[in-house]
Amino acid sequence: MLTWIALVIVVVMLVAAVLVLTLRSFVAAVAATAVVGLALSVLYVLLQAPDVAMTEAAVGAGLSGVILALALRRLGLWQLDDGDAVVLKPASGRAGAGGDADA
């Protein structure tokens, strides 16, 4: 049973890790980083390490997300994407800024 839970969590973690590299929008990449921290926290719980799980939850999901989100604004990376956000090769620059015209 624990194996299957771990399998689902590892799949979520690796998919989110690949998304961090391939998403064009940096806002979404930071959200995917938070998902990686979340999956790691559950894995630490499964590995019977509540202290490490709590640290990862507080630092990896909370504090690190806050620092990166603050950095997004200060680095001018918060522009929203246009649509086709998954690219084959890691995107580098800023995407078009008119994505939220229909919001």
Place this chain on the structure above:
Amino acid sequence: MIPLSLETVSYAGAIGLVVIGGLGLVICNHLFRMLLALAMAESGANLLLVLTGFRDGAIAPIIGYGPAGAPLVDPLPQVLVLTAIVIGVGVQALAVAVLVRVYRSYGTLDMRELRRRMEGEIAAAAGIAAPGSAQAPLGQRPLPPVPDYELVRRSAPVRERGA
């Protein structure tokens, strides 16, 4: 055949995280994405360390919970990883501060663009033309520097006069 168990699945996850993070560090051109990849590789290493302390059928290393006499997992890797996670977030904050500074100075975080601008700035300060790429087509490649003996001879007395 590798058996499918909690340990092997976690091991695969840790290795995958390290490899994806390392790959991102090499392939990505954007400094912020490299920071994200670095954080992921670090997390994978932490998971690997915690995994080394895990024992089958053992419970969390806190006395007084669970059945009496049950084995406890190895607490030492957990302590080391606790330290590593907290230091990792300190490093991340410092890296973000440096990135803010770089962005303020050069207006970009793309590695190629950043290198071009920095080389342009250095070249402007040195008073020479900005160098081109070594991988450019044949006609646009920078020529190897030729020592200019005339310039050396002319500049030597100037330095003497200044001293």
Place this chain on the structure above:
Amino acid sequence: MPMRDIASLVFSAGLLFLLLVIGAELALGHPDMRVGAEYLRVAGPELGAANIVTAILAGYRGFDTLGELSILFAAATAASLVLGHRRADARRDPPGGLVLSAGADLLFPLLLVVGIFIVVHGHLTPGGGFQGGVILAAAFFVALLANPARTLNHALLGWIEGLAGAAFILIGLWALVEDGHFLTPLLPLGTMGELVSAGTLPLLSVAIGLKVGAELAGLLAHLADTEAPDR
């Protein structure tokens, strides 16, 4: 796709395969515990802390924790130094809406209580100085998130941080005078599982919590105070 990317892809795939093959040979799940088994056997009776991880972190390896605190201090100081001061006429982020402001006011006491709980019960339940410190820093940062124009008192934060760090070292020096070893746990152990037990470990935990909390709150406030570029 340039040659360099293909080469790094191939290299990563090879590394992945190699590590997976090594993993098939490892004795995962049956570790050879030498130091860890000794800690598990000795830590309970010697330090009186139910949480062995905290016992090792603050008791047996307190010196490492002191080094970690100084690394964190150096990182926070360097980040503040690199970020520099804010221009007086720089644009601020607009304040959050009603929901966020009300939610921040409601969340602040909850976060404070959770943080203090985690710090104080560090020797009994999972948690301790670092985790509780992070939660305390988050508690003070939420108000800033709702209204960016608000500022934290950096001088007060600096005082708290300095006094907490000094308290950690003073406890260590006290142990040096009393027992001959730096950071040896002192004081009667009490009964395991009660709040006041485990000697000086809770005091060290509180010192770590205050220091980390003040440091990270100052760092987050400084980062939030940095001016954002215009579009």
Place this chain on the structure above:
Amino acid sequence: MTLYAITLNPLETAAFVLLGLALLLALVRLVLGPRAPDRVVASDTLTVITTTGIAGLALLFDNPLFLDVALVYGVLSFIAIVAIARAIDGTGESRGERDGADGDRS
């Protein structure tokens, strides 16, 4: 498994299967979500499901210590998501320009 074996009754099994399905559905939204706000909301959904999952694991291990992890996780992931949302909020064409213009004038 020595002293510590885990057995699940059918109800708990069903609960965990449902949690796993919810996790995978939210993951699909994270991968497919056409725009960045969709992905941020998917990440928030994942954190809520995971908090529930950690509480369920505390039940499974019969160990109340893991509830502390769920508590800390639930509180702090909320703050992180709010911070990410604040990074997007107030910067678009609709509201941020107006507010910023007002701030500049005063």
